[in-house]
Amino acid sequence: MxxxxxxxxxxxxxxxxxxxxxxxxxxxxxxxxxxxxxxxxxxxxxxxxxxxxxxxxxxPAIDTDAYMNWLYTTLASKGAQFVTERISGDLLEQENALLERFDAHAIVHATGLGGYELAGDESVxxxxxxxxxxxxxxxxxxxxxxxxxxxxxxxxxxxxxxxxxxxxxxxxxxxxxxxxxxxxxxxxxxxxxxxxxxxxxxxxxxxxxxxxxxxxxxxxxxxxxxxRGENVRVERELRQKTDGSMSRIIHSYGQGGAGFTLSFGCASDILSLLEELEAGKAPSSMKKMAQHLEL
Ligand SMILES: Cc1cc2nc3c(=O)[nH]c(=O)nc-3n(C[C@H](O)[C@H](O)[C@H](O)COP(=O)(O)OP(=O)(O)OC[C@H]3O[C@@H](n4cnc5c(N)ncnc54)[C@H](O)[C@@H]3O)c2cc1C
The missing domain is CATH 3.30.9.10 (D-Amino Acid Oxidase, subunit A, domain 2)
Known part of the structure; x- marks a missing residue:
């Protein structure tokens, strides 16, 4: 500190x-x-x-080179597999294929500027x-x-x-x-x-x-x-898949000039959204949640 x-x-x-x-x-x-x-x-x-x-x-002040190395080795020691690959187009359209390929329950989308393409968000x-x-x-x-x-x-x-x-x-x-x-x-x-x-x-x-x-x-x-135009987006995908089912994508992008500062809070929010998803609840938009809190 x-x-x-x-x-x-x-x-x-x-x-x-x-x-x-x-x-x-x-x-x-x-x-x-x-x-x-x-x-x-x-x-x-x-x-x-x-x-x-x-x-x-x-x-909190972070030496980001040391921190990124620490994050990498921590994840590796927990058994994470790292795959480096470019994904093109809207993530929603590729969701089923990606979930199947990686035998995954959910996708956490955190590509920063990539949100323009992968989340179809033109405000990025x-x-x-x-x-x-x-x-x-x-x-x-x-x-x-x-x-x-x-x-x-x-x-x-x-x-x-x-x-x-x-x-x-x-x-x-x-x-x-x-x-x-x-x-x-x-x-x-x-x-x-x-x-x-x-x-x-x-x-x-x-x-x-x-x-x-x-x-x-x-x-x-x-x-x-x-x-991002409005603010950070930490939110479940609100659009439904073409078969009408609920998407299993959680977005976290648009942290701008505060990605390290906000990373702990965003990770914690992602965990809550993941629990909500696993419990079979429908997604609600960040805006609606904010309005609810204000009320
Ligand atoms: C000069 C400067 C000073 C800063 N100072 C601070 C500071 O003091 N405090 C602070 O908290 N933050 C600071 N930041 C901001 C911080 O660096 C960012 O907020 C943070 O890096 C964003 O992290 P991210 O993981 O969301 O995005 P990124 O770091 O951009 O990572 C996104 C990743 O997604 C990958 N990706 C993108 N598109 C695709 C695709 N189509 N397919 C596959 N992969 C893809 C990219 O290759 C990249 O690896 C600063 C930034 C700059 C430039």
């Missing part, structure tokens, strides 16, 4: 979305929550960066992101041990959708971000103008970062966040 600090260039009350988010964080009792407009003074950051308000809370789209990775050993700049995020007023963000996102990935490596660009291909380099601007934003916030050394393993990474 790491402390994550969120800095603002306005009083948080003046930014409705951020204010609502902060109240929710406080209300649900996230550990380590503290609102304190003087947090910026406790960090070796530029005191003239225009920060006027801030809060912090504890947050990629939001390009990139990160610079630098050595965080305290030699070239004061070691950063807490996450530092400057969420500028959305109206003031540049075309890159950029924020200042500085996060220790593990004890040695610091991540610098971020970018958010819809519907763009993975063709960035460390010299692309938007990547340079991203670096500059971080350098301005943490003096000394301009001298940082790149992570020798990967100084620059980029990826496509699998977003």
């Amino acid at each position: 790491r402390m994550a600090n969120f800095f603002f260039d306005h009083a948080i009350e003046e930014i409705p979305d951020e204010y609502e988010k902060m109240l929710e964080i406080e209300a649900v009792g996230i550990r380590g929550f503290k609102r304190d407009s003087t947090l910026v003074q406790q960090h070796a950051v530029n005191q003239k960066a225009g920060v006027v308000d801030s809060y912090q809370h504890l947050s 789209y990629p939001l390009r992101g990139a990160l610079i990775r630098v050595v965080n050993d305290g030699t070239r700049f004061p070691k950063v041990t807490e996450a530092l995020v400057v969420a500028h007023d959305v109206a003031k963000r540049d075309d890159d959708g950029g924020i200042v996102f500085i996060v220790p990935r593990n004890d040695q490596i610091l991540i610098l971000g971020g970018l958010a660009q819809p519907n763009m291909p993975l063709d960035l380099t460390i010299d692309s103008p938007e990547v340079r601007r991203m670096r500059d934003r971080c350098n301005k916030f943490v003096p000394g970062l301009e001298n940082a050394e790149y992570d020798p393993e990967a100084g620059f990474v980029q990826g496509l966040r699998p977003f």
